[in-house]
Amino acid sequence: MSNIIESHNLSKVYNPDTIPVNAVSGVDLKVEEGEFTALVGPSGSGKTTLLNLIGGLDYPTGGNVKIGGIDITEMSENKLIDFRLKNIGFVFQAYNLIPVLTASENVEFVMLLQKTSKNEREKRAIELLTEVGLKDKLNKRPSELSGGQQQRVAVARALASKPRFILADEPTANLDSKSTENLLEIMAKLNIEDKMTFIFSTHDQRVIDKARRVVTLVDGKIVSDVKQ
Amino acid sequence: MLFKIAWRNIWRNRTRSIVVIASVAVGLFAGMFMMAFFQGAVNQEIDSMVETQLSHIQFHNPAFIDDKDVNDTIANGRAIINKLKNDKDVKAVSGRLVTTGMISSSSTASGVEIHGVVPSDEKAVSSISKDVIVGVYFTGLKKNEIVIGEKLAGKLGVKLHNKIVLTFQSKTGDLTAGSFRIAGIFRSRNSAFDESTVFTSFDDLAGLLVTGDGVHEIAVVLKDGQKTDAIAKVLKTEYQSLLVQTWTELSPQMALLTGIMDQMMYIIIGIILLALMFGIINTMLMAVLERQREFGMLMAIGMNKPRVFFMILLESVMLTCAGIPAGILLTIITVGSLARHGIDLSAFSQALSQYGFSNFIFPVLKQSMFLPVSLMTAFTAVLSAIYPAIKALRFKPAEAIHKI
Ligand SMILES: Nc1ncnc2c1ncn2[C@@H]1O[C@H](COP(=O)(O)OP(=O)(O)OP(=O)(O)O)[C@@H](O)[C@H]1O
Ligand SMILES: [Mg+2]
Numbered sequence: 001m002s003n004i005i006e007s008h009n010l011s012k013v014y015n016p017d018t019i020p021v022n023a024v025s026g027v028d029l030k031v032e033e034g035e036f037t038a039l040v041g042p043s044g045s046g047k048t049t050l051l052n053l054i055g056g057l058d059y060p061t062g063g064n065v066k067i068g069g070i071d072i073t074e075m076s077e078n079k080l081i082d083f084r085l086k087n088i089g090f091v092f093q094a095y096n097l098i099p100v101l102t103a104s105e106n107v108e109f110v111m112l113l114q115k116t117s118k119n120e121r122e123k124r125a126i127e128l129l130t131e132v133g134l135k136d137k138l139n140k141r142p143s144e145l146s147g148g149q150q151q152r153v154a155v156a157r158a159l160a161s162k163p164r165f166i167l168a169d170e171p172t173a174n175l176d177s178k179s180t181e182n183l184l185e186i187m188a189k190l191n192i193e194d195k196m197t198f199i200f201s202t203h204d205q206r207v208i209d210k211a212r213r214v215v216t217l218v219d220g221k222i223v224s225d226v227k228q
Numbered sequence: 229m230l231f232k233i234a235w236r237n238i239w240r241n242r243t244r245s246i247v248v249i250a251s252v253a254v255g256l257f258a259g260m261f262m263m264a265f266f267q268g269a270v271n272q273e274i275d276s277m278v279e280t281q282l283s284h285i286q287f288h289n290p291a292f293i294d295d296k297d298v299n300d301t302i303a304n305g306r307a308i309i310n311k312l313k314n315d316k317d318v319k320a321v322s323g324r325l326v327t328t329g330m331i332s333s334s335s336t337a338s339g340v341e342i343h344g345v346v347p348s349d350e351k352a353v354s355s356i357s358k359d360v361i362v363g364v365y366f367t368g369l370k371k372n373e374i375v376i377g378e379k380l381a382g383k384l385g386v387k388l389h390n391k392i393v394l395t396f397q398s399k400t401g402d403l404t405a406g407s408f409r410i411a412g413i414f415r416s417r418n419s420a421f422d423e424s425t426v427f428t429s430f431d432d433l434a435g436l437l438v439t440g441d442g443v444h445e446i447a448v449v450l451k452d453g454q455k456t457d458a459i460a461k462v463l464k465t466e467y468q469s470l471l472v473q474t475w476t477e478l479s480p481q482m483a484l485l486t487g488i489m490d491q492m493m494y495i496i497i498g499i500i501l502l503a504l505m506f507g508i509i510n511t512m513l514m515a516v517l518e519r520q521r522e523f524g525m526l527m528a529i530g531m532n533k534p535r536v537f538f539m540i541l542l543e544s545v546m547l548t549c550a551g552i553p554a555g556i557l558l559t560i561i562t563v564g565s566l567a568r569h570g571i572d573l574s575a576f577s578q579a580l581s582q583y584g585f586s587n588f589i590f591p592v593l594k595q596s597m598f599l600p601v602s603l604m605t606a607f608t609a610v611l612s613a614i615y616p617a618i619k620a621l622r623f624k625p626a627e628a629i630h631k632i
Contacts, residue, residue, distance in 0.1 A: 078532060092528075114530075161529075
């Protein structure tokens with residue numbers, strides 16, 4: 001299988017001029033299509049930083065990231081926005097959704113940015129929200145949804161743009177165990193049925209147990225990489 | 229959907245948005261009110277000048293204007309007056325004799341401009357006959373009647389039916405004096421005019437000046453004052469030997485006043501809009517900084533910078549556009565009612581009437597003001613959203629999302 005993500009000697013130093021922090025240093029990571037990979041490690045080990053670099057939300061201070069063979073670290077900020085829109089789905093720990101839009105409008109929004117037709121947008125939003133079990137919450141605003149439901153809308157939104165892979169930074173950190181399990185089930189199902197690639201960071205052992213590959217970071221370096 | 233998002237975003241902070249909408253409305257109202265007020269004042273001033281002194285068009289012997297020499301009468305003035313009276317655009321015509329002289333009572337004397345008028349004609353041309361507060365505007369029964377201003381009567385210490393003496397130079401160059409009895413005392417809006425102008429009958433003055441049939445000045449009031457320039461142009465070619473002047477030519481300072489008022493209005497509106505601008509900048513900046521994480525998320529999932537920029541501008545424009553109709557409505561209601569009843573400025577009337585202004589100002593709301601003022605306000609909204617929008621574009625998604 002081909003690598004959709006490939007990082008080479010990837011490094012990020014924060015505050016290089018004052019008190020340098022080597023958040024990520026010399027990371028070589030290859031991710032294949034269809035993976036369900038957990039990024040783990042103690043707090044401050046560089047998980048968020050690494051995900052930001054892979055997702056093109058930040059620029060590295062050294063090395064590079066190739067997505068589908070294209071080096072994204074060379075891209076301008078504006079080009080990166082467009083690249084993210086077309087290639088990467090994001091699920092953040094919180095504040096994923098536009099508060100003034102309903103669940104289905106939030107899902108439609110990315111498709112709007114991609115200039116998908118109105119009919120197709122509406123159809124797909126209903127489909128995706130049904131897939132994540134929120135068929136009856138289409139017209140609810142984020143504030144009317146539970147934390148778990150909001151995260152499921154975020155997953156549906158991430159899928160809406162038909163990305164190559166989805167990055168999720170501690171998607172379950174704010175959820176109770178039942179919601180966590182529910183979200184993980186949905187992600188696993190999408191991974192198996194739709195071959196959607198997921199890379200997520202987590203502290204939660206039950207989430208780690210569900211992953212099929214676990215990459216462990218310590219002090220910005222990969223210390224173990226196991227398939228299970 | 230951007231419109232939907234922008235519109236709903238406005239209502240996320242209801243109080244703040246209502247404050248902005250209200251300040252746009254009040255700012256717009258204040259600007260329009262000022263314009264209507266000054267427009268009303270200027271219009272009234274022009275009307276009053278046209279009514280009391282200038283009329284729409286005046287004819288003179290070109291030589292008369294320089295030194296008001298008694299000899300410089302209009303040749304065959306009577307014939308011209310009769311011809312003008314039959315013109316379909318002309319409402320009224322009055323032929324006048326005009327000379328400067330001295331008016332004296334038993335106690336004191338004062339320099340005045342003496343107007344010899346045919347009362348029935350002059351009544352139709354100027355408003356002085358309506359401003360008579362004591363006595364009448366010529367009984368027409370006796371010889372040597374005079375009508376003088378209240379201010380002058382006070383200065384001379386004379387009352388109705390008192391005698392005064394006018395002294396001036398006749399056509400032959402002799403110093404002539406005539407004794408007149410006060411038939412009426414007037415009070416116009418312009419106290420300077422009241423102090424310096426007196427009226428006698430045409431025939432009495434003609435007798436003393438020995439001008440015979442001669443006329444110094446022909447004043448014309450048109451049926452439609454808006455046509456003044458067009459009609460004057462025709463008359464100028466018809467009477468090339470005479471000096472034909474419109475009221476703006478007769479009183480260039482009036483035209484200047486109108487110009488100054490226009491400039492002042494734009495300065496005032498500029499100041500109001502500037503204040504509005506700081507209000508909107510402040511509000512939008514707060515709204516943007518509050519939503520830093522949201523903007524970070526939007527850019528992370530692929531909303532490009534032009535779209536983010538446009539959305540923020542849209543929010544500002546929507547806020548303002550909600551305020552504009554409110555401001556226009558407020559203006560129409562308030563100014564509309566004041567235009568009917570007038571604004572009472574009698575508290576300041578002493579000073580105002582010295583400059584010829586009325587005690588009551590009737591603001592004039594021009595429909596044509598709405599569009600430019602609304603556009604200027606909308607433009608201000610766009611302008612003041614630019615800085616907050618640029619601020620939002622500087623957010624780095626990676627940092628913005630993780631801000632707690
Ligand atoms: N914007 C920043 N400026 C300076 N230092 C930063 C910044 N972001 C992160 N760091 C530092 O970089 C290191 C890695 O941080 P990172 O957030 O990637 O860790 P993490 O593994 O995601 O931690 P956690 O599990 O707590 O989320 C930490 O030492 C952190 O303090
Ligand atoms: Mg983290």
